Amino acid sequence: MGFLKRLGWYLVGLSIGLVFLVFFLKKKSGEEGLDFCYLxxxxxxxxxxxxxxxxxxxxxxxxxxxxxxxxxxxxxxxxxxxxxxxxxxxxxxxxxxxxxxxxxxxxxxxxxxxxxxxx
Incomplete structure (x- = not known):
């Protein structure tokens, strides 16, 4: 498997992860947002x-x-x-x-x- 193919798969996974991250952070900052209470x-x-x-x-x-x-x-x-x-x-x-x-x-x-x- 060549370097460019591995780089492509890496970028696909990274973009999916970023979409999920933006989704959760937007929910957390909204009025109905998620509330993470650990303390x-x-x-x-x-x-x-x-x-x-x-x-x-x-x-x-x-x-x-x-x-x-x-x-x-x-x-x-x-x-x-x-x-x-x-x-x-x-x-x-x-x-x-x-x-x-x-x-x-x-x-x-x-x-x-x-x-x-x-x-």
């Missing part, structure tokens, strides 16, 4: 965003804003040092965003917002 922070927040949101009775009325909570669930950082990830049946997480902590319980069928505190 623990991203996985926990993605799991919480997929569940219905409920508010605890002790939470003041001014903090019962779903857009505020969704900002925590998209841009926040989970503090795994304070969180109790082994609790049953609901795991307790502290999510921090701009020196404000959100105390939230992640249950199998819902999430329960318990408290919001400035640190």
């Amino acid at each position: 623990p922070n991203c996985r926990v927040l993605k799991d919480m965003r997929s569940k219905p949101l409920t508010f605890g009775e002790s939470l003041p009325e001014q903090y019962r804003d779903t857009t505020l909570i969704l900002q925590f669930l998209t841009d926040g950082d989970v503090d795994f040092g304070k969180s109790d990830t082994k609790a049953e049946p609901c795991k307790l997480y502290y999510i921090e965003k701009e020196s404000v902590y959100l105390k939230i319980k992640n249950c199998p069928d819902k999430i329960l917002v318990e408290d919001i505190r400035k640190d």
Whole structure:
């Protein structure tokens, strides 16, 4: 098999690979795009965003804003040092965003917002 024939097959395979790569990257950057969550922070927040949101009775009325909570669930950082990830049946997480902590319980069928505190 000559060099030009091998080069041709290589270029065919490379072009097919590039088409797939462009397809996946375009999907990832779109609104309905793919979401690759490999890190623990991203996985926990993605799991919480997929569940219905409920508010605890002790939470003041001014903090019962779903857009505020969704900002925590998209841009926040989970503090795994304070969180109790082994609790049953609901795991307790502290999510921090701009020196404000959100105390939230992640249950199998819902999430329960318990408290919001400035640190």
